[in-house]
Amino acid sequence: MSNIYLCVLLAGLCVLANCHHVPGHQGGHDGHEHPQEDQPPTESHQENGLLSYRKIAPSALDFTLKFYHQVHPKADGKNIFFSPVSIVSAFLLVALGAKGNTLDQILSGLCYNQSMTSMQEIDDGVHHLLQWLNRPEAKLELSTGSALFTADKFQLQQEILNKARDLFHADVVPANFKNPEEAVTQINSYIERKTHGKLVDVVKGLDPEMAMVLVNYVFMKGYWEKPFNHELTRKKAFSINNETTVQVDMMYRDGYYLTYHDDELDCDVVQIPYQGNASALFILPQKGKLHQVEQALGREVFLKWEASQKLRRIELSLPKVSLYTSHDVKEALIGLGVTEVFTDQADLSAFTGHPDLKISKAYHKAYLNIHENGTEAAAATVIEIVPTSLPPAVIFDRPYLLMVADHVARVPLFFARIMNPIEH
Incomplete structure (x- = not known):
């Protein structure tokens, strides 16, 4: 049984440490807001996907709060920070390769009711949501995406490759896990670049028998409307x-x-x-x-x-806030009933046509910085x-x-x- 090693990470809310002026700010030095x-x-853009990503919004809020209820009892006295969009996107990418009970558990754990929302509606909603969040003209700088680092022997089905690229904007990158140090450097460099240098050395070690590493990232830089x-x-x-x-x-x-x-x-x-x-x-x-x-x-x-x-x-x-956090996503999802995908009973056969894969790890790294100009x-x-x-x-x-x-x-x-x- 090979392993899919899943890495879910987030980089943070607003990195604006060297920014001292926001154009259009009308506040006086007295700290009061001028009238x-x-x-x-406006929502006059009437995006084609507006209704489709709003259809999955209630599930996104439900998952956010259920995930929080899983992690906060184990984080007594500690900071908690995570991106539900990152975690959900990563596991929906895993769901592309899942079948049967494995797929049902993943969707249920992500708070999707399959009797009310079809897989096609979920795919359409996530696709249009990611398009909306990544639009280049937005005042809020937000980028999110995924990458599948795959071993040479691990040949993804063409249908899965197409869906990963089309629905999730995923990069598919060959990796030499037989040389773990090389693969670690390759993946960490990708993460560091996509998170603008805020998350470094996330992956510490890899098994030479690794089949695939799945990475999801979110980076946000925003300015307060009234700093x-x-x-x-x-x-x-x-x-x-x-x-x-x-x-x-x-x-x-x-x-x-x-x-x-x-x-x-x-x-x-x-x-x-x-x-x-x-x-x-x-x-x-x-x-x-x-x-x-x-x-x-x-x-x-x-x-x-x-x-x-x-x-x-x-x-x-x-x-002002500046912090890094780390969460064991595997442990939290097991608490939400997503168990089979982490065991030898996992059915991820849609990835390769062979049921010989499972997820060995799933973790989430995050960085948060709140200051006067934004976050x-x-x-x-x-x-x-x-x-x-x-x-x-x-x-x-x-x-x-x-x-x-x-x-x-x-x-x-x-x-x-x-x-x-x-x-x-």
């Missing part, structure tokens, strides 16, 4: 827990945001828009309420927050007229949750739990 009216991003003022960033205390605090660079901005206070879950929700078609939803539980909010996370909660948000003026304090995305139309009275303050000085989503496709791109903004 201005912004036009919302924070560098001059107002100050050192502030961030409470990791009741016993531990760290000093962080706390950004500050007085302005209008879509916000909501959930009395039932005792948390504040703030949406911060990017330039472009994305937004970041920050969820700040009250002290001692993080676990309660985590346990309640589900599609209904997010729909309630979306419907309840109102445009309000607040004093927003948000810490997130938002879908709000904001009209800001600042009154003279002091607004309420929302201070992210304790652990919080974060979801970045494309608001046209209505799919989550990244999800995070920030326990310590400065932990590497």
Whole structure:
């Protein structure tokens, strides 16, 4: 039994460390927003694939939250950051080669209901979603893609090759696994190039008997629609827990945001828009309420927050973040019922015509950098007229949750739990 070694990775939210000015920013040095009216991003493009990628959006949100429920109990006190788009894309690429119960488990684990959504609809949705996310004219710089590094003896069926290239924009690259060091260098170089140097030396070692390494990457660089003022960033205390605090660079901005206070879950929700078609939803539980909010996370909660948000003026304090994370995707997917593909009973025969493949590893590396000029995305139309009275303050000085989503496709791109903004 040969092994497919699956590598899923993400590079990060906004790498803008040397950027000090965003064209069109009207904020004054006082930290207040000058009155201005912004036009919302339009959907007049009427992309052919709009309905097809929105059809798979509910499954994408469900998977994001179910995956989070798998990883957060095992990450006690640690940061969590992952890209559901990356993980789903990678395993749908695996699904091209799967049959029978192996295929059914993969689709079910990714939260697709085959009685409601056909495989053709899933393929069409993912294809058009990736086209939308990778469009070169977007204000939000986002690139995602895949690569199949294959051994010489591992001949993919032509139909699979065509689908991998057409549906997933996948590169198919020959690799000499008999020389593991050469193959490691080749794959790491590809990853480093595609993630703009943010993820290096991801693959540490390879089995000479490897059949294929599947890599998926996501890279995002975004600018806040209303950036924070560098001059107002100050050192502030961030409470990791009741016993531990760290000093962080706390950004500050007085302005209008879509916000909501959930009395039932005792948390504040703030949406911060990017330039472009994305937004970041920050969820700040009250002290001692993080676990309660985590346990309640589900599609209904997010729909309630979306419907309840109102445009309000607040004093927003948000810490700068720089972190790397790693997650065992195999362990999480086994918890979601995707088991057979990792065993000798796996049926991945559509890849080669022979049922002699299984996945040996699946892991996810991620990098996140949040600062004054960018990192997130938002879908709000904001009209800001600042009154003279002091607004309420929302201070992210304790652990919080974060979801970045494309608001046209209505799919989550990244999800995070920030326990310590400065932990590497």
